[in-house]
Amino acid sequence: MNFLVFVKQVPDTETKIQIAGDGKSIVEDGVNFIVSPYDEIAIEEALLRKEALGGEITVATMGPNRGEAALRTALAMGCDKAVHLEDGAFEGADSFATAKALAAVVKKLNPDLVFFGKQGVGTDNTQVGQMVAEMAGFGHIGMCVKLEVDGDKIKGEREIEGGRETVEVSLPAVVVAQKGLNEPRYPALRGIMQAKRKPIEKLTVADLGLSADEVGAAGSRTEFASLELPPAREAGKKLEVEPEVAAKEIVAFLKNEAKAL
Amino acid sequence: MILVFAEQRDGVLKKASKEAVSEGKRLSSKLSVPVAALLMGKGADQAVDEVKKFGPDKVFVMEGASLDQYSADGFAEATANVAKEQGATVILFPATTMGVDVSPRVAARVEAGLVSDITGLDVADGKLVAIKPVYSGKALATVKFKSDIQMVTLRSNVFPLEENSSAPEVTKVDAAGISPKGMVVSTELKEGGKVELGEAAIIVSGGRGLKGPENFPLIEEVARLLGGAVGASRAAVDAGWIEHSHQVGQTGKVVSPVVYIACGISGAIQHIAGMGSSKFIIAINKDEDAPIFNIASLGIVGDLFKIIPALTEELKKLA
Structure with a gap:
């Protein structure tokens, strides 16, 4: 079976966000970039499937040169080869323009099963996996927390309000991984060494048969007008009192301030 | 339109x-x-x-x-x-x-x-x-x-x-002509009456300070009395004390309830990112220097194992 995993390189979740001079992006100096945590779950799921069913895993990312580190991490975890969409024309893409480019990768590689993480930590959109599925004409399982491959179809559980639902989709299909699906492995030293020799193919807009106005900022349907830090919260009163007094204070607060009782 | x-x-x-x-x-x-x-x-x-x-x-x-x-x-x-x-x-x-x-x-x-x-x-x-x-x-x-x-x-x-x-x-x-590729084949809902995290007006959340899964019922009771939902920090989820669907924070849910009650949660940057836009935040923590107090509308420094039972009693009086 052919597997394709899309990953995104994002700022470490520990990052303290600072707004850059343009007022619509973040300061990247000193930021540690990692594979988006949900994408690690997507990689792990592809590895588990390959271990069970055989086949080959391609990992792909779109982004600047530093994105190669994310691909090396995925290769070190066990993916077989990598594709890097690196072209100035891809820059500034929103979800739609990103999906357009990634759907072209799907068409080119013709995978049976495509994995995405639930969201790129940072943009927090949960859009690209579903959009790629639609553009590629595939069914998908979103927010997937349990997956079974059964011949030419997959069955997966997804989280919904107050429970779970089981979705069945024929292959080829997209799976959007949610935390809980598996526990991603750490790359072993041997994997890290092997990853250095695994191939990374660079693809440009032209390689995907797309034109520059379909991708990147030009192909985007939305744009950031500005980015701001949220208003700072001020600490209210802090009490160190007997438990019974504290309980009464909390109830009074819920009643009088929050008007929640 | x-x-x-x-x-x-x-x-x-x-x-x-x-x-x-x-x-x-x-x-x-x-x-x-x-x-x-x-x-x-x-x-x-x-x-x-x-x-x-x-x-x-x-x-x-x-x-x-x-x-x-x-x-x-x-x-x-x-x-x-x-x-x-x-x-x-x-x-x-x-x-x-x-x-x-x-x-x-x-x-x-x-x-x-x-x-x-x-x-x-x-x-x-x-x-x-x-x-x-x-x-x-x-x-x-x-x-x-x-x-x-x-x-x-x-x-x-x-x-x-x-x-x-x-x-x-x-x-x-x-709806004729629609032929779905993927379809729900079964749905399993948890026992009724539980309020969903993303929809709750009040969330009572527990962290490492709860010390173990056996103590989550303490905050579940408070949530029930307030008609709220139960949340958790990543530390509590990663320790296996409660399911991931309860996790609030950067790799969990981002929530904006009217009231967020953080019990035994120190307030890591990823957690605060997930609940910092709550209208009111009440924090209970024994460490008076816990970062959660910097954003709490009401901070209670003390032992949650004494304060939460007292709060439960107070709330029962109102019922």
């Missing part, structure tokens, strides 16, 4: 859908265009009376064998069909698990810009301007649209409900 995807399950309209229709109605006056609610799937017909209360000019009802069970691509195709036929320029979704799953496919079909999980919406020069938390709320983006059709999903509990009775024209739409 403004089209609102009003999620219903078995005839019950979601609260988040009511919020979305209310917002659609407000937008309709700002943009001077009509607003329509779209009800889809089994039971859609029974949700008509409820959706009318929030003032739509039109209601579209789509039922049929192909839509009896939820299907992301089937529901997306159906929604996109209505949007195209009606010439919708704005499509609103609640940011429910269904809205989040369907909306990107609709956007891909109608080539629309989509902004997810927004917390503010306005109009400038006849186009929408959305406020969207990014980096789990560590920053707020103002997002504009370049596409003709503009789509957003609305975060629960943010956009106020507004009853606005109307006598809309109700139109049945044929």
